[in-house]
Amino acid sequence: MATPWTLDVSADKPHSEYPRPIMERREWMNLNGLWNYAILPKGAAEPWHFDGQILVPFPIESSLSGVGKHPTSAQELWYEREFELPSRWRRKDILLHFGAVDFKADVWINDSLVASHNGGFTEFSANISRHLYRKGKQRIVVRVWDPTDDGFQPRGKQVNSPGGIWYTPVSGIWQTVWIEPVSLNYMESIRIIPNIDDGTVLVETHTHQPQSYAEIVVSVYDGNRKIMTKRGHNNSYVLLNMPKNFKMWTPDNPFLYGLKIELKEDKMPIDQVRSYVAMRKISSEQDEKGIQRLCLNHKPIFMYGPLDQGWWPDGLYTAPTDSAMLYDLQQTKALGFNMIRKHVKVEPARWYTYCDRIGLLVWQDMPNGDRSPEWQNNKFYDGNEFTRSEESDAQYRQEWHEILKQLESYPSIAVWIPFNEAWGQYDTENMASWTRYMDPNRLVNPASGGNYYYCGDILDVHHYPEPRLTLTDPNRINVIGEYGGIGLPVEGHLWQPDKNWGYIQYKTGDEVTNQYVNYASMLIELIPQGCSAAVYTQTTDVETEVNGLMTYDRRVLKVDKQRVHDINQYVISQLK
Numbered sequence: 001m002a003t004p005w006t007l008d009v010s011a012d013k014p015h016s017e018y019p020r021p022i023m024e025r026r027e028w029m030n031l032n033g034l035w036n037y038a039i040l041p042k043g044a045a046e047p048w049h050f051d052g053q054i055l056v057p058f059p060i061e062s063s064l065s066g067v068g069k070h071p072t073s074a075q076e077l078w079y080e081r082e083f084e085l086p087s088r089w090r091r092k093d094i095l096l097h098f099g100a101v102d103f104k105a106d107v108w109i110n111d112s113l114v115a116s117h118n119g120g121f122t123e124f125s126a127n128i129s130r131h132l133y134r135k136g137k138q139r140i141v142v143r144v145w146d147p148t149d150d151g152f153q154p155r156g157k158q159v160n161s162p163g164g165i166w167y168t169p170v171s172g173i174w175q176t177v178w179i180e181p182v183s184l185n186y187m188e189s190i191r192i193i194p195n196i197d198d199g200t201v202l203v204e205t206h207t208h209q210p211q212s213y214a215e216i217v218v219s220v221y222d223g224n225r226k227i228m229t230k231r232g233h234n235n236s237y238v239l240l241n242m243p244k245n246f247k248m249w250t251p252d253n254p255f256l257y258g259l260k261i262e263l264k265e266d267k268m269p270i271d272q273v274r275s276y277v278a279m280r281k282i283s284s285e286q287d288e289k290g291i292q293r294l295c296l297n298h299k300p301i302f303m304y305g306p307l308d309q310g311w312w313p314d315g316l317y318t319a320p321t322d323s324a325m326l327y328d329l330q331q332t333k334a335l336g337f338n339m340i341r342k343h344v345k346v347e348p349a350r351w352y353t354y355c356d357r358i359g360l361l362v363w364q365d366m367p368n369g370d371r372s373p374e375w376q377n378n379k380f381y382d383g384n385e386f387t388r389s390e391e392s393d394a395q396y397r398q399e400w401h402e403i404l405k406q407l408e409s410y411p412s413i414a415v416w417i418p419f420n421e422a423w424g425q426y427d428t429e430n431m432a433s434w435t436r437y438m439d440p441n442r443l444v445n446p447a448s449g450g451n452y453y454y455c456g457d458i459l460d461v462h463h464y465p466e467p468r469l470t471l472t473d474p475n476r477i478n479v480i481g482e483y484g485g486i487g488l489p490v491e492g493h494l495w496q497p498d499k500n501w502g503y504i505q506y507k508t509g510d511e512v513t514n515q516y517v518n519y520a521s522m523l524i525e526l527i528p529q530g531c532s533a534a535v536y537t538q539t540t541d542v543e544t545e546v547n548g549l550m551t552y553d554r555r556v557l558k559v560d561k562q563r564v565h566d567i568n569q570y571v572i573s574q575l576k
Helices: 322-334 349-358 390-407 428-438 509-529 561-573
Strands: 033-041 052-056 075-084 093-098 104-109 112-118 124-127 137-145 177-182 187-195 200-207 215-222 225-233 237-241 257-265 268-277 282-286 292-296 303-308 339-342 361-365 413-417 458-462 477-484 531-537
Touching (some): 187 257, 187 268, 200 215, 225 237, 349 361, 509 531
Parallel strands (some): 303 339, 339 361, 361 413, 458 477
Antiparallel strands (some): 033 052, 033 075, 093 124, 187 200, 215 225, 215 257, 282 292
């Protein structure tokens, strides 16, 4: 199944945009494109001959990869390509970056192992300078093992036998691979935390040589106008005192201040990145009736958005182009939503930057894995929690920690969700507390529609098809984390011609729109009872699910855009 962007995919440099705009350097090289690939038995030696070529960064199971095969848990996927460095980089250190590789990756440069990483949803990097030849071609080899649902690792909705709400597996490289030159000392990471209560922004840097006497210089921009510069010490933080009349970020006015962060030695810049910050605060506060509410900048806000799976018929986990990825967000905004729940998947960095820029709040799920306890979603849980092995627990915590740290500086993110329903749910109270400890500046929804415990900031019920608050807690924010699922199979835009699935199904777009408006009107009655947010299932059809607002190929919007926009904005306005 093709999308409107399928034919726009370049075999030379797909996804050619800089992949990490929240920490952007001027010089870089994209390594996407055609690589050699081979599928071999697990544990086999590096291949002498390869099976063919694969288009990176599309997962091997996707049609856009040019392969369309699924390595089993008894096999490993190998990649190989060569590249040459510009001559002007010869005196620089070289960083190699992977946006995401599912699941276990080992990376060699010129036959030297430079990186190993477990985790299919987070970025990793390596300084490869000492393994490079002085000139000529450099060879990179990547080995990947991915057991999908044969393993306990976080995997989201991937299964070996897809059907219903479970989808085609995704293996290997599925986000951009790139390199960039840096000095011997450089910024490894940055952390940006705004505080509207005292009008400050904390900019924390971690550098490669923390003991050096370098200086950090941070400049703030309002558009193209520099409004301040402040200095601090290497591997420390700079506290910016923003102007008294600083501009707030909201979905209606998503204003971003530009940042230039420089690392200097002897007053000379040795590293420089561009970034941005939004002045906004997410909190839980009581309204005038004593109801606990989601608040943005200390004002109650009804957060309303779709469940967003982030799957594509041609690229699976990977959108065919950057424009395609942006299109979904633009459509979400045009339909009058102010929020998205990113469902058991982590998107590329550019996706979150687009949410920051166009004004969409994000509820971020942790991708599920392992097995699950009994699911009891209509009362507070009185059964036994699932017990993970030490290895499974360590993998979950490693990946969730990496996700929290990787996404912490994106202002659009409002809520962290460690578990969806009871999928892989375990040690819930401790996990909610740990999530809050890792990021005290956002709210924690312990288990969206899952087994309920007295922990976290939010009690989140799922109810299909109509929205209902089947359980409430007066001490927490009460939300409907999933409802709807109105199905409409559109002939000519189906993953398969029959056996399509939705919670309820209709035959025309008008019927779907009428039912959507009816359900949204029910939310208006629930808001005075304490409902503070709702998530509609879902943005698009996905494989055999036909309950999207758009078809899977994004060619048909099934609802009346204006009517849906108007009712969504009316629902949101009830808490303004």
